[in-house]
Every structure is written in structure tokens, then in C-alpha cells.
Amino acid sequence: MNESISSNEAAEMSGESGAQHQNIARAALILEALAGCARQGLRLTDVSRITGLSKTVAHRGLAGLVAHGMATYENESARFFLGDRLFAWVGRAGERFELAERAKPYLLKLAEELEDTIYFAIRRGDESVCYGRAEGSFPIKTLTLNVGDRRPLGIGSGSLAIAAYQDDAEVERLIREYSAARARFQRADALIRDDVRRAREEGFSLTEGYFIEGMTGVGVPIRNSHGIAVASLSVAAISKRLELPRRQQVAARLKVEAALMERELSLLFAQL
Structure with a gap:
């Protein structure tokens, strides 16, 4: 069986990889911004300003982080905070650190x-x-x-x-x-x-x-x-x-x- 890939397939894979890296980079930027204001939290406009991301992109990233427990949203203040899932990960990573x-x-x-x-x-x-x-x-x-x-x-x-x-x-x-x-x-x-x-x-x-x-x-x-x-x-x-x-x-x-x-x-x- 020939397992080689065509140039078009290689380009598609490279594009997918680049998009994934971009998404991870954006998530990291947002998490870093939230970590910098861990106590008071951040509004969407704050996240957009600190990260340099557009409001649309920042909102999409925040929604994904909330969905996966890495951020939380407080309705009363309309602010985002770091999520509890990160705390669990810190505990599991304790031995490494x-x-x-x-x-x-x-x-x-x-x-x-x-x-x-x-x-x-x-x-x-x-x-x-x-x-x-x-x-x-x-x-x-x-x-x-x-x-x-x-x-x-x-x-x-x-x-x-x-x-x-x-x-x-x-x-x-x-x-x-x-x-x-x-x-x-x-x-x-x-x-x-x-x-x-x-x-x-x-x-x-x-x-x-x-x-x-x-x-x-x-x-x-x-x-x-x-x-x-x-x-x-x-x-x-x-x-x-x-x-x-x-x-x-x-x-x-x-x-x-x-x-x-x-x-x-x-x-x-x-x-x-």
C-alpha cells in the first residue's frame, strides 16, 4: 500500500496545522490576559484591548474556553475569569513543578x-x-x-x-x-x-x-x-x-x- 501523500494533501495538512497553532496562540493570549486580572476579571472589551484581538475573535475564543472549563463567565458583572479546570490541572502538574x-x-x-x-x-x-x-x-x-x-x-x-x-x-x-x-x-x-x-x-x-x-x-x-x-x-x-x-x-x-x-x-x- 502506498502511504505517500500528494502535494495538495501536504499543503492542506500544513494549513490545518497553521490554523490549529493560531487558535492555540489566541487561547494562550486570552488566558494570559485573564491571569493578569484574576481577581477582578475582564469584560470582552478589556480582553480585546489587552490581546489586540478583534471583539469577534476574542468572543469566539472566550466562548470556547468557557465551554471547556478554562474560563468562566459572571452574568452580573459581564466579566470573564480563569476557570476551575486550570486549578485541577495545576494540581496534577504539581510533581513536574x-x-x-x-x-x-x-x-x-x-x-x-x-x-x-x-x-x-x-x-x-x-x-x-x-x-x-x-x-x-x-x-x-x-x-x-x-x-x-x-x-x-x-x-x-x-x-x-x-x-x-x-x-x-x-x-x-x-x-x-x-x-x-x-x-x-x-x-x-x-x-x-x-x-x-x-x-x-x-x-x-x-x-x-x-x-x-x-x-x-x-x-x-x-x-x-x-x-x-x-x-x-x-x-x-x-x-x-x-x-x-x-x-x-x-x-x-x-x-x-x-x-x-x-x-x-x-x-x-x-x-x-
Whole structure:
């Protein structure tokens, strides 16, 4: 039996796939908008404005989400909210995200000691994902990442700490393949190579004024049992708080906590 498909069939399948991806992307946009206003909910006009979707498309997407339990509609206020089904999914996904919960005490301890914002990131594919954040008591805060934010590897102190300690071939692949993805962060290939070289020389990553003028980040890798950098701890603060010699002291403190996490959470890091 000949199982090959014609060019017309291939084009039709490609079109169907594209439409499915578009529908998923729209649903994700709407869910993100609802999550951002989880307490007060959103009217249809709000969803349309936040997502950039037309009212017709937004209404169709909301209706589908409500039908499948991923959103709810309140008649009295004419507002949409996140649905209960998402809560059930979070519970079922708890094991996968156990690492985020287990990392919290380490982040809180560092934030209390250093008084600045602490970030925990993991590698997912060729991106870093912010898996945790703890805010210190210093009144000027540098909140450059939210939990769940993703960045190309090499962008930001935590992400750079993961990228810099890959082997040379992997670093070059990341630089070469994700040059376009880094363009909006204004980090050209040559600059990333300099960042990697400096991180390896100093033993920690350093970003000074990359995203916000007057803000500095310092990061260290967290390795799995095979010695591969799979996550990172980093601190972000106004630059005056991370000048020498405190910068080195902070990096040393991060390394101590990273080593502790490597030892105590080794089984979870083995899954990354």
C-alpha cells in the first residue's frame, strides 16, 4: 500500500496545522490576559484591548474556553475569569513543578541575607525560565523577571550563568542559532562571547546596565550530578550595591547556596 501523500494533501495538512497553532496562540493570549486580572476579571472589551484581538475573535475564543472549563463567565458583572479546570490541572502538574516549590526556602534565605532580589532559573530547551523569585528588604527593587518569564540562553545574569558553563560547542551553537532571538535585547554575538569569557574567568556571570541603566545582575550555575549547568541562582540590584568588593562576596554566597541545592535537590535536577 502506498502511504505517500500528494502535494495538495501536504499543503492542506500544513494549513490545518497553521490554523490549529493560531487558535492555540489566541487561547494562550486570552488566558494570559485573564491571569493578569484574576481577581477582578475582564469584560470582552478589556480582553480585546489587552490581546489586540478583534471583539469577534476574542468572543469566539472566550466562548470556547468557557465551554471547556478554562474560563468562566459572571452574568452580573459581564466579566470573564480563569476557570476551575486550570486549578485541577495545576494540581496534577504539581510533581513536574516540585522543583519550584522546593527551591523557595533557598531563595527566601538569600533574599533575607542579601536584601536584594533573588532569582532561580532553569534550562528548558534553549531558553531559561524563571522558576522562582524572592524580594529582599532593600527599598529599591529590581524586578526584571516574573515567574514563568522565558529568555534565550545568555540573556540576563541567571540565563547567562547557565549558558556560559556549557561546553564550547554548545555555547557556539546557542550563539549562532539564536542570534535573531537576542536582537531585541541588543546583545550581538560578539558581546555574548565576551559575556561568556568573562563569566568563566570570574566564576560568575555579570550583567551591568543591560536592560535597565543603573542595574546589575550576578549569577552562578547550578549543576546536575553529571556536572552540566541546568539551572542558576542570581541576584539583581542597583549597580551601587553590586560594586566591588561586595559583588564578589555576593557571588561567593550564591555559590554556597547553589552547591547546597545541588546536593539536597539532586534528584530533581537530574530530571532537567
